[in-house]
Amino acid sequence: MTVDEFGPEIVFEVYDQKTGMWGVVVVDNTALGPGKGGTRFVPDITTDEVKGLARAMTWKNALADLPFGGAKSGIKGDPKSPHKEAFVRAFARKIKSIVPNLYIGGPDMNTTEKEMGIIAQEIGTRQATTGKPLEMGGLPHELGSTGFGVYHSTLVAAAHKGLDISKATVAIEGFGNVGTFTMKFLTEKGATVVAVSDSKGTIYNEKGLDYHKLMETKEKQGTVTKYADGKVLHAEDLFGLSVDVLIPGARPNVIHEKNVNSVKAKLIVEAANIPMTYDIEKQLMKKGVLIIPDFVANAGGVISSYCEWKGLSQQEMFKIVEERIVRNTKAVLERMKNHDVRAAALELAKERVRKAMEKRN
Numbered sequence: 001m002t003v004d005e006f007g008p009e010i011v012f013e014v015y016d017q018k019t020g021m022w023g024v025v026v027v028d029n030t031a032l033g034p035g036k037g038g039t040r041f042v043p044d045i046t047t048d049e050v051k052g053l054a055r056a057m058t059w060k061n062a063l064a065d066l067p068f069g070g071a072k073s074g075i076k077g078d079p080k081s082p083h084k085e086a087f088v089r090a091f092a093r094k095i096k097s098i099v100p101n102l103y104i105g106g107p108d109m110n111t112t113e114k115e116m117g118i119i120a121q122e123i124g125t126r127q128a129t130t131g132k133p134l135e136m137g138g139l140p141h142e143l144g145s146t147g148f149g150v151y152h153s154t155l156v157a158a159a160h161k162g163l164d165i166s167k168a169t170v171a172i173e174g175f176g177n178v179g180t181f182t183m184k185f186l187t188e189k190g191a192t193v194v195a196v197s198d199s200k201g202t203i204y205n206e207k208g209l210d211y212h213k214l215m216e217t218k219e220k221q222g223t224v225t226k227y228a229d230g231k232v233l234h235a236e237d238l239f240g241l242s243v244d245v246l247i248p249g250a251r252p253n254v255i256h257e258k259n260v261n262s263v264k265a266k267l268i269v270e271a272a273n274i275p276m277t278y279d280i281e282k283q284l285m286k287k288g289v290l291i292i293p294d295f296v297a298n299a300g301g302v303i304s305s306y307c308e309w310k311g312l313s314q315q316e317m318f319k320i321v322e323e324r325i326v327r328n329t330k331a332v333l334e335r336m337k338n339h340d341v342r343a344a345a346l347e348l349a350k351e352r353v354r355k356a357m358e359k360r361n
Contacts (some may be wrong), residue, residue: 006058006353007070008051009035010102014094019083021075021090027102028054028070031356034100035071036061036130036305038108039091039115041084045074056273057302059349060295063332064324066306071103079110088115092122100127106305107131113140130305139308139317141301147181148318149300149325150271154186154245156329157292161267166190169206169243171265173197173235174250175224178271178298180215182247187211191245195238198224202238205230239263248275255280263289270294278342285339293342295349296332300325 010027024047027035037057050072058070073095077087088111095103105119106129116129117136132138139145158165168191172179175198183193192208200223203209209230217227225232239246239255240262248254249271255263260280268284269292270276281291300321307317335344 006055006350006357008054010098011047011051012095012098013047014091016087016090016094019086019090021077021087021094023073023075023087023091023094024050025073025095025098025103026050026054026071027098028072029058029353029357030069030102031353031360032062032069033067034069034102034104036066036068036104036106036302037070037072038106038131039073039075039111039119039129040109041075041077041079041088041111041115042109043076043078045076050074056295058353059346060299060302062349062352063295063328063345064299064303064306065328065352066302066324068104068302068306072108073103073105085118088118089122092119092128096123099123100125104305104309105129106302107141113138113142127309130308132308137308137311139304139312139314141177141304143304143314143317144177144181144184145304145317145321146271146298146301147178147183148185149303149321150178150182150247150249150269150297151185151189152322152325153292153297153329154182154247154267154269155189156326157267157269157290157333158245160333161290163244163267168192168245169194170245170247171195171238171241171243172271173238173246173248173254173275174272175214175218176250179247179249180218182249182271183211183214194243195233195241196224197235197238197250199235201225201235202233203227203230204233204238204241245269248272251275253277255284260284265289268292269297271298273298281342282340288339290339291341292329293345296329296341296345297325299328 007028053072061068246265252274255276332345
């Protein structure tokens with residue numbers, strides 16, 4: 001296990017003989033506060049994967065200017081298994097000694113407000129997790145905090161680029177929680193969303209898509225491609241469309257060597273985690289494309305988690321998400337050199353963590 005000046009501080013692997021549950025918590029760095037990061041439930045989780053995700057959370061929480069360190073956890077298992085709840089309960093009991101002083105969980109791959117409620121219940125404190133059901137004092141991500149943050153990051157970046165958002169055309173990959181709310185807020189601001197994709201394909205109309213009709217289509221027919229007034233394209237065709245703003249908001253590595261040269265957008269705002277590698281980002285930067293990296297743009301969810309942890313209301317949460325996202329997007333754009341926002345963001349996050357580590361020592 002490799003370590004560096006930042007961490008990890010704790011690697012906690014747990015096993016429950018009765019259920020056969022195996023899980024792991026990696027607390028990467030607690031200089032700014034307890035380690036915060038989601039719990040994923042997948043059959044092939046590894047300690048190394050969780051370690052990498054925990055480090056990403058160290059930078060994300062630091063950049064969001066939250067009193068949280070970085071951490072992540074994983075439970076090995078089939079998310080469709082009838083034993084899922086038993087595994088989650090066993091995991092909660094096994095990690096009780098480090099929660100919430102050193103680790104605070106949240107929803108992640110195949111875990112929702114239901115599992116967060118179970119963990120908090122087993123551990124015996126609402127501060128054990130965030131993303132709990134509303135009736136448990138939670139602020140679930142279903143309220144749209146991540147999409148709201150992506151929207152505000154897009155506004156700041158567009159202004160920096162000299163782009164009038166009310167005249168801009170936008171393409172959004174993914175029409176789940178993040179994509180739907182991002183579209184809602186952008187269209188309310190006057191932007192023209194011309195293309196949206198889901199797993200079945202892309203719907204495109206150069207004159208713009210109607211948000212409410214699109215939501216109704218997705219709800220009733222299960223896919224945006226059934227939208228009446230538009231052209232159906234392949235899902236991957238979305239990335240090569242002639243638009244001002246491109247928002248990848250679903251899967252990782254969707255912009256790659258084979259399609260990077262077809263990207264025409266002037267501004268890319270990464271709503272999804274790792275929609276392209278840093279090398280691909282650099283290729284686009286050389287062409288003058290401004291890219292707002294994932295851990296800047298999509299931090300609305302973790303800021304919402306902080307608000308829940310503090311016991312704040314939905315209204316207070318949205319206000320704080322807006323303030324933090326706007327402030328941090330502006331801060332990294334001011335630091336940026338050679339169009340490289342990611343390098344500037346990472347530099348700022350590291351500075352904040354180092355400063356906290358020096359104070360602690």
